Amino acid sequence: MMLQSSPSDPLLKVENLVVEYVVGGKTVHAVSDVSLDIARGETLGLVGESGCGKSTLGRAVLQLRQAQSGKVMFDGNELTSMRGEALRKMRQRVQLIFQDPIASLNPRRRIGDIVAEPLVIAGVKDPERRRKMVSDVLAAVGLDPALVMGRLPHEFSGGQCQRISIARALVLNPDFIICDEPVSALDVSIRAQILNLLEEMKSRYGLTLLFIAHDLAVVKAVSDRVAVMYLGRICEVGPSEQLFAKPAHPYTALLIEAIPVPDPDMRPAESVAVGEPPSPIAPPSGCRFRTRCPRADAKCAAEVPELRSVAAGQYAACHYPLA
């Protein structure tokens, strides 16, 4: 699985990454032979259902989970072999935003201290300087520093807590942020605010983003390219507009079809007998999607489909891609 839409200047390059872990004596194939590139300044969306390995992939990029094999190159440096101080330094350039904004903030610490923590770890010794940086970044995410710094997380709503998490991720001025379902826990009206904020911060801080979510419409709203993941493998990747207009992988098409459309004239298509994803403990042979795929035949059970070019910049891992 080599071919990818290779951006000329990738900030992040994931090569043949494999992450497996053992649960109750059984091996979970969380990420199987995944390769991805993210160009400097690009947002790559990563979509898939729960348990498809998208969060594990995000964590493996940050080396929060040990990969069995494969490489993660960040700005030319190989992270998988990096240890100790060098890894810690590199991690300052890569930050993570989690799904549950309230659970990701320590309930006993004041907002000012929570946002300053990365600075303390990075060795910014001057408290006045830290204070100034925290205050600046809080203002950037739309909070009033004077009002919020002394308060505790429980005094804030989910949307505001997510703003605080974003401020904490930005305070070290990173190059790359992994957003793991950053808006799934938020209400529709707040979701749009946070998505807009992420876009604004991206251009203001010159960020590159890996945006992980299960909601295709949310992913499309912010991503330049989208990768679709199913049971540990990438099944399709391509420019957002193109991927949604002309999905080549039947799984991508299924995901698009399943989105409820806010229009009563569009009668929801009776969902075909698609069932549920099989367990990543015993993924199907060949193409992992074949057990739910209307087009699957013997070849799909026998051969793992490679990612192949189906259109400019668009790649699908399917023996029988949609025309």
Add this chain to the structure above:
Amino acid sequence: MTGNVLLSVEDVVVDLPTPRGNLRAVDRVNLEVQAGQTLGVVGESGCGKTMLSRAILQLLPKKAKLGGRVMFDGQDLVSLDRESLRKLRGRSLAVVFQDPMTSLNPVLTIGTQLIETLQEHLELDLAAARKRSVELLAAVGIPAPEQRLTQYPHQLSGGMRQRVAIAIALSCEPKLLIADEPTTALDVTIQAQILDLLAREQQRRHMAMILITHDLGVVAGRTDEVAVMYAGRVVERAPTPALFKKMRMPYTEALLAAIPKLDTAPHTVLPAISGRPPDPTRPIKGCSFSPRCRYAVARCHGEKPELTEAETPAHQYACFHPIETPAAVPA
């Protein structure tokens, strides 16, 4: 609205005492559901939609104060005694909650939970209840239903658990099913399957349904009528096609606009609703949505709009400056 009204919620008020003062979770809500029809109740977290469903089910927290009437199938549920209520709930009034893991008992098998319900309400013997359970699990699309009877909830996926919860809810042929965010915890492909299942069973059983959700997309294709709630009140109510054709309440419009759409280009700025819903322990004098509304004028901040009839039949909205009328242009 005429027809065979099964449920009628009349001036329902729910007050919850909190350390910060009284919280009015539901504020004078009026709704009807006709037999065999689906009502969608849409709103964000904290808008009172779940408290409203609990008021209908008479499952409010102990300290809550309930006002108004809930007429169901000719009886006022508010004045019904505990024993009659217990007989009614699960029998002709059923509910499916958001998280199937918390609504199913983790230490009882699927079979025990289904069979218990059937024996309790329908007085079936064990063999008949068992047979019926297998039929129900098959009807909600669970493969190998016989074997599932001996399994525990944790052995099933989230989607399968929700199917079991639906099977239990449907087991006694209820007249009304309240589905409170039944798909919010599920993946989008599973969500579509569960919504299809609910729609299919509803039609087959000629059952009425209240579908509670925060997603206007979910109600669009699957309900007959929609009530939009904001800060404890119904702010717009209409037959589903009429609502989507011509929504009058700015909140409904804003809620719809804020959903990312597949047909807009990436990096388009989303029309977000600024601010957030008001603190329910600090009631606002005027329209509750006025602090966030782009059409609001002085009157909106000082006076509460009541639900008024729109020119389209059965369409009501609570707004002084509804969308797309001359009055919407502030002087």
